[in-house]
Amino acid sequence: MDVTITINGESHTHDVEPRTLLVHYIREHAGLTGTNVGCDTSSCGACSIHLDGEAAKSCTILAAQADGSEVRTIEGMAEADGTLHPMQQAFMENHGLQCGFCTPGMVMAATSLLDENPSPTEDEVRLGLEGNLCRCTGYHNIVKSVLAAASA
Numbered sequence: 001m002d003v004t005i006t007i008n009g010e011s012h013t014h015d016v017e018p019r020t021l022l023v024h025y026i027r028e029h030a031g032l033t034g035t036n037v038g039c040d041t042s043s044c045g046a047c048s049i050h051l052d053g054e055a056a057k058s059c060t061i062l063a064a065q066a067d068g069s070e071v072r073t074i075e076g077m078a079e080a081d082g083t084l085h086p087m088q089q090a091f092m093e094n095h096g097l098q099c100g101f102c103t104p105g106m107v108m109a110a111t112s113l114l115d116e117n118p119s120p121t122e123d124e125v126r127l128g129l130e131g132n133l134c135r136c137t138g139y140h141n142i143v144k145s146v147l148a149a150a151s152a
Helices: 022-027 086-093 103-116 122-129 140-151
Strands: 001-007 010-015 046-050 054-057 070-072
Touching: 001 046, 010 022, 010 103, 022 046, 046 140, 054 103, 086 103, 086 140, 103 122, 122 140
Parallel strands: 001 070
Antiparallel strands: 001 010, 046 054, 046 070
């Protein structure tokens, strides 16, 4: 079936099997590998993207369900000139990453969190990122990064 999805402002049309997950469409058909496949069960959040402006786990959505939608991935966060998004900058400055595998999903979830709540408390950040797992950090610097981006 033909699916057309606008990803980071660019239209992508591909013939896919109806069972194709959005995360695989993004990685394999659009060639954007910043969105990671972590668990395929929506437990880890490594595949988090923005779907029509809302954070979503792309391993739980079929590409066919996203037909006609707008998707923003981690590759679409920075400006065209390479200037990092404030959240990306905050993660870098506050050491909110280690191996980096969860970072794209964390950044996408965190930006969506700040869209909904521009001045969260530490507890609200921790609750807002609950569906995104990091196996390297104790979350302290991730939370610190989100709070720094909120105050920027």
